[in-house]
Amino acid sequence: MRKVLKNEGVQAFLASLICILIGLLIGYIVLLFINPSGAGDSTLNVIKNFLYKKPARQMKELGNTMAKTMPLILCSLSILFSYKVGLFNIGTAGQYVAGACASLYAALAWGWGWLPCMLFAIVAGALLGGITGLLKAYCNVNEVISGIMLNWIALYTTNTILATVKESTSPYTHYIDKVNKSALLPTAGIDSLFGNNNNVTIAVPLTIIVAIVIWIILSKTKLGYELKATGNNKNAAKYAGMAQNRNIILTLVISGALAGLAASLLYQTGYMRWECTQSSVPSMGFNGIAAAFLGGLHPIGAIFSSFFIQHITDGGQYVNTNFYSPQISDVISSVIIYLCGFVLFIKLTMKKWIAKSEEKKGAKN
């Protein structure tokens, strides 16, 4: 037992589990306060998500959750990649918006195929990330504040641009499958695993591959060595002759590219459309923060944590809306982010506990 606990990975997993449990508990308590009678059921429904449906529909519903999980994974990769370099890229949310703008506009206005649309989204996200990087590297602008500002700028710009490809009767952009089917991501037969839900596309394998690539870059390559050194001690990185400004910009460009790709993988399934009058930045990028930290800032951990976050977010729609609102899921996931701030403390407590119990054991012998 003690041996297992000593493993850093196990510790990280346990810490995340504690955060999740407390988060769910708080969600449950909030529901209890609002209306005691249905709180237990509704909390369970949040946890169940697609399992709430009849078995025949379950796979198809799981498919919808999967379709949204993939961009979330990419957003959390975007966050954790920059965080490893010591940058808190809250601008992921805006880079995601830029990606949405680029892929939808290219698909609807120019009739591009799915791959060029996707690449265009990546470039758009990378460009926006690059601006944050330039401001940070050359003007010392705090990346959190510039990120937030660019989020709003991206939102209003996107609303303006996509208004040119929206339906005249609604604030939503045209359906891609009606205007330009070639821009939809291929399903490559993966949809058949999910009750022929054609929202499930090559996005799934693509995302997993990207996560693995990010993991390899961070842990096995020279670039990863440099970036993590910069994140841990930027003075030492400078002393070692690493090109600091280039690394900051490169990091945010990659981070932005991941966010841009995320948007493309959601909007090019045709599952979601852009609402050109929306007055707040989509929460995908912010949820990425939760997923990144919950996954222990590990690219593979991010896959599982993202699924969990998306799972309970989608589960939110199954609360009893006579009393409760679906945003209870947002409450739970933001509580989880808050608790992630204590992960270091939790791990330290575990380590102390292990050391203590080892001391006891040593004393006995």
Added chain:
Amino acid sequence: MLLLIQYTLIFASVLLLVALGGCVSEHSGVINLGLEGIMVVGALGGALVMRSLGTTSAFVMVLVAMLAAILSGMLYSCLLGVAAIHFNADQTLVGTAMNLLATAAATVFVKAMNTAANPDNHSSEIEYISARKMFIVNINGFEFNWFMMVAIIAVVLVYIFLYKNRLGLRLMACGEHPQAAASVGISVYKMRWTGVLISGALGGLGGLCYILAGVSIWKFENGVAGFGFLALAVMIFGQWKPTRIALAALIFGLFRALSNTYTGFPFLVSMNLPGNVYNMMPYIVCLIVLAFTSKASRAPKAEGIPYDKGSR
């Protein structure tokens, strides 16, 4: 034109209050990125009072609503205090979580309240038409809002607090060199709590001011549109000094006000720019200003660094 001045002043008041909050917190050594969330909670506290107080004198209404906003802001800022001061948590992460939580929790809360009152009402809106009128004195078409006065008083108070008062001197020492403060018997924890709670109070007030600025109904799903962060930019532009922050707030307030009033200027209308350009204006200005002012920043030296009793 009068309208532009009116909106400039009210938005500047919002920014000023919140930026002063951020300024006090940072001078104590804690970066408060959760101001956005604190504003939402302060606004909620104030809105609930305005909704439930019903008919009463204007004086009581203004006072009680402001008190509610202050108290709810302070209460909410405790989340930051606990995590940042006692558990060495990443202050950026905690602040972000607070921002997300505030909007989500306020939405859940208001919806539940509305649904309880009327089973068909699932909106997250609170109305305060009659209450808002009590905050406003109409002077020949210029809507004077009591918050403008409050903001001016706040600048004076914060200035005196930081530069003329014992508590302020000690608080700033904790943001610059906590070990030095501790060595003369000052409790760094207490001072940082003071800073965080004051920022909670001012942030909460700012939040209430924000929802009273132009409208009489607020949809809590919308949060406060990045105003907490704009306020932080105002603080940086103001070099962490109350008087300069006041000036910076006026400039940013002006650009925010333009998006509400540009239709009143034939010259601006004739340029035929989409409305979104004006919506973006404050954020773009903010970025440009930061690009030119961040290099020589005079931020408190120990801000964002958890206080470690052992280190010397």
Added chain:
Amino acid sequence: MGEEHKSEYAIEMLHITKRFPGIIANDDITLQLRHGEIHALLGENGAGKSTLMSVLFGLYQAEEGTIKKDGQEVKINDPNDANDLGIGMVHQHFKLVECFTVLDNIILGDEPVGSIGMLKKAEARKKIVALSEKYGLQVNPDAKIEDITVGMQQRTEILKMLYRDNEILIFDEPTAVLTPQEIEELMQIMKNLAAEGKSILFISHKLAEIMAVADRCSVLRKGKYIGTVETKNTTMEELSAMMVGRNVNFHVEKQPANPGEVLLDVQHVTVASKAHSNNAVKDVSFQVRRGEIVCIAGIDGNGQSELVYGLTGLEPLVSGNIIMDGQDITKASIRKRSVSGMSHIPEDRHKHGLVLDYPLEFNMILQTYFKPQFTSKIGFLRRKNIREYSDRLIEEYDVRSGQGSVTPARAMSGGNQQKAIIAREIDKQPEVLVAVQPTRGLDVGAIESVHKQLVAQRDAGKAVLLISLELDEVMDVPDRILVMYEGEIVGELDPKQTTQEELGLYMAGAKRDEVKVN
């Protein structure tokens, strides 16, 4: 003095034991300070002096032992308690808020206030002016700390104690940052204070100063109490033996230098300052040849750090040129300088020298990770080679750590961290080695081995530039000394011919030559 004291001792620390995880910092230590005496506390780095003082000052609580004031047992739980008992301390690293004025710093924590805590600065100013006249402590109450000299900062610290009417004054290594002349002044101030009835604890590892100013001296070694002696009945040799536990050879063994061609040519270099608007380094020129050690001496903060930043590329030059081995590297990147043969042992190992969260092996390749030996053509790290290389360095340079190559640098002792950096920088086979305070914070044994390695580099035909603040090191190690004062080189000395006194005059700016560039 006609004062009646209840006890012979102003303060007594009896049988103090303080443990930290894995180490006993103070093991049954007793220290008794008489009224009106100057009592030195002597010990090497890590002997437990600072811990003991932190216990007295209420920053730590001892597990065992008692503290008595005037014969009465007291509890000191925090600096407030210490202050109430009249104990004050000038810390080694000043506890001053840089952007506050002298006055604000003095009153901080003990401010004269009116109603609702409004400050009464005029009142404070009167008291401070009176105190500074009484004890000859010149300060400008309205100057900001960041704008005044180190000497005035120290006087501010002393005034802080006097302002609080402290009776027991602790000076923690007060001379480390001062010129020999400033040290003289401080000694006089301390004597004045003692004559006024203040009791003074003087923490130091400099024997000459202790002999000059202290009445008695207590010695600690490795956390243990060794003994207390009257300075008039002892010698430097005896004190040194008590401190180290054996007789130490202070002298560095080396053959006469045999300088070859110029490897590092610094021409009219000017570097800007980060702290103020003046240049930190002004028109500095010198050369370092193959096979010699040149030392830049000077009081801390006279531009040495900035000169090194300029040489190594951490900061750009305002003007001037740097030629290394015939190549102009004035505008070269840090990386370019490193691969063309410059090694840099940095002043601050935690800030620049190490990535503390990386394992030791990753720190060992910090300057060479990009070489084909460690990185494959397509950018993957060669972990096996890295491990082998790191293991070899650990073996050759005797770097000790808990788990060898995989030990996180953070978990290593300061001395071994420094050894790892030196191993890395020397094994790179540099032509020019820039070593900045390479023995800072090391114990006597480690210092000896670092000095040997520097001499070995010299004898291998490298050019060594040593930047040092320690007078002993400056006198013993180099072949030539250049003295830096206020950003300029004010003298070139031959260590075999000069004296510490002469060196001191140059360091204090009291003496200067036109230094010719050969």
